[in-house]
Amino acid sequence: MISSLRSAVARTRAFANKRLGDADLDQELASHLDLATEENMRRGLSPQEARRQALVRFGGVQQSREQQRAARGLPMLDVLMQDLRYTLRTLRRDRAFTIVAILILALGIGTNIAVFSVVNTLMLRPLPFQDPSRLLWIGPEIFDGNWSAATYSTDAWQQFLERNKSFEDVAGYFAFSSPDNAKLTGHGDPKPFTDIDVTQNFFQVLGVKPYLGRLFNPSEALHGGPNVVLLSYPFWQRECHADPAIVGNTLEFNGHAATVIGVLPKSFDFGAVFAPGTRVDIFTAIAPEDIRMEGNTITLLGRFKPGVTVAQARAEAALLFPRILFRRDIPNSTWYTAPYPTPLKEYVSGKLHRSLVVLWSAVGLVLLIVCVNLSNLLLARAAARSKEFALRGALGASRRRIVRQLLTESLLLSGVGAALGLGLAYGITMWLQHQTSLALPLLNDVHIDGTALLWTLVIAVGTAVLFGLAPGIRMSSENLQESLKDSGGHGASDSRRHDRLRSTLVISEVALACVLLVGAGLLMRSFLRILNVNLGFRPTYAATIKVDFDDGGSDAKRTAIFQDVITRISALPGVQSAGIADNLPFARNRSWGIPHLLGVDDSKVKGESSLVYMITPGYFAAMGIPVTGRDFSWEDKPLVRDAKRNVVQGDPVIIINESTARHLFPNGDAVGHVIDASGKARIVGTIPDVHLTSVEGQPDSQVYYPQVQQDTEGAYLVIRSKVPPEQLASSVLHTLHEINPAQAAVPLRPVQEFVDHAVSPRRFFVLLVGTFAALGLFLAALGIYGVISYSVTRQTLEIGIRMALGATAARVQFGVIFRTMRLALIGIAVGAVLSLILASLISAMLFNTAPTDPATFGGMVALLIVVALLAGYIPARRASRVNPLVALRGN
């Protein structure tokens, strides 16, 4: 045991000091021969004879040197080094092949690592919080983008905190903050930033430690408590120039001084986890008392106690919630959607699993095609090298040694490919990290970690074995004598077997590419269908800007400001219409109870809700939404309410969408009716259904109120123009500045941006899958070209003879193309059948597209045929230009 260990150490040392050992041995052997010669001379032999005898007795000097070396060092490694040196030499000689192989491998492996990093971040790796497996999202079982149905009142939160036994602590954040809601003031032009109100224990529950300073404490969550703020790391970097002294100092937001108590760590990105594609700069503490009356406003998430299971937490929530009150002072108020606690990780990225699996499969298919392609290239090379290997075999190389040599070659190729691929993947992940507008969670955290490196190793070795083994076995089993006799690879008969293997490879390559193309085609078609969805509004030539205003809490004053803004903006050249809404489609939203007919018991419609919007006249026109009946007008007057907010004077009016109208008045016109929409109101108009929360889903009930008759927080001015919106940006901002000098310098954003943001995850996946399919197609074309072109080269003599015997160029060309098409068509047929089976697996990801969509299948098959034709045409043309005289002489 010890002696073998010592031997291993000694061998390793000897391996490292090869030259030293060799010199020592040479000296020793020389002295041996000298001693022997001397002795022989003493016996009376002549010097020459003495030396000859000594050499005879010694045996082969070189042999004994080799033996001693093998016993001394690490023969396996020696062989490996030899193989590597040899491989490097041959690869350098075959430069074109090497470059193509490495590039293909780099693409295949690189995309795989990149996709793996995304999958790893979104699916495999835990969330970047402390002990994240104990974090639960306490929201409804199905979240459809309606935030009012996914949030709870502070009263409900506090009751849940008091009564539950499963959770260590429950925190939440205010879900209705709008972007750019905090203006950094006090230094020149006000700069817009996004502030999120969180419960004071929010960061403690997540287990986020401050980078500088401290987190909130309970006293800061009291009504009238100190005005304090936590900064995000990027905000601190940019706005405070990373000055650590900022902690304890004040910043002025919206004109109020707030003390900076700490800076959050770089690793914490609120948007990446809770609101993908948005940026949050600062955090303030919620004073529950302040928003108690505002209804369902905060999301909940909790950390359950060790030993508690998700099922237990669910059971407890189901038990507790019917008894938790929306408002403590209102009996039986259960105006919320009972929560169904879900692991936070699942809430954040669970919906993406299917897409990720598809993406992963697509990129895996690409890698498979890469392998097949390389196998093919290597086989072609193998044929050209069969003599070389036959010669090595004749000189004594064992079959195993030759296979090992070939595997070394493929490992070296895949190793270099993987190294390049890592670089490519690094670039892709860096790019992804900065896709801030992409509504995918955790993108900021996508990077190549140890697991990804391990994965790289696995696929590098896996691909090498996969593409290197077939040619290796094929080559080592080749008949030695035949290969040596073969005059130079012109014979057609001996390569039949060879050709069959290569044809099979090309067919499988085409089949795989076909599967990829059909999958990508189906997803692409779904995406096009989604882009063509009638949103209910026309985003083109509409732009929006957040308007700052100070109405001092008066509906009348606010209305006057809005009217002024709209009148002056409408007067700008190029502007067609303008209007204001408190919220926009695909952005922040809220909902109230669904409207019902007067006299109907509202318990019947309990739980159903409508999205509500507070708007000014002109908003519908600006959004391109047609109104049946009438739009709101500046003549609609403010309401007078009593202390309980019941309307005592005034004419409340509303506009509802078609779904709601049909639901309430199945047989007639809704306009003119008075219904109960969170208070009596007269319907003055209806609009078509507008997509507000998702492009893919069906719009639900929507109710629009004139802002003059409701409390309104936040204002988005929507402008429809004849000119591209960016031309208006400066004049619009200038006008708003004139009206309100405190207006923040926020950008005028095209409404299309909101739509783009909503479909960005799908766009992202379609783009990637499409790219991979294109890659697959390209590789398949390369494979077809390689095989056909190679067989044309081999058959130059045959073609020459046929042409000499009278075959026309067209006939030869047709023959080659016919063979190409036969390969391609078999591949396509196999691929189409496979696609039919596999397409049903992604049917859940398709939108208005059948998994058997004939147009997609037809289109993709046609595309493959065209590409195959092109790939076959080039060698076919070459074949038809064979000069019989040259070809025949060439042998």
Add this chain to the structure above:
Amino acid sequence: MSDPKLDLLQGTLDLMVLKTLAAMGAQHGYGIARRIEQISGDTILLNQGTIYASLVRLQNRNWISAEWGTSDNNRKAKYYAITRSGRKQLARDAEDWRRLADVMGRVLAQSPEGAK
């Protein structure tokens, strides 16, 4: 030299080298090879060169040590000497070998009838 020479059994050379060194004291490669040839009465087919692989094997296991020295007639040569652990190993191997030879002798001594 009319009889064909014996091929060396695998592993026997190492034992021969060890024993030779134990008997002769420090010796160079040529000396060891010559000694084995003389002892065997030139019945063993030994290419003297093969001894160096054996020597390096034994050295790696720390059973022998090596040192450059000068021969009687003033030639530089590498001298090998058996170590303490080499002697122990020799005792073990020699015992094994004797037992094996004994068994082989008995097996080969059976009478042709294979009687009881």
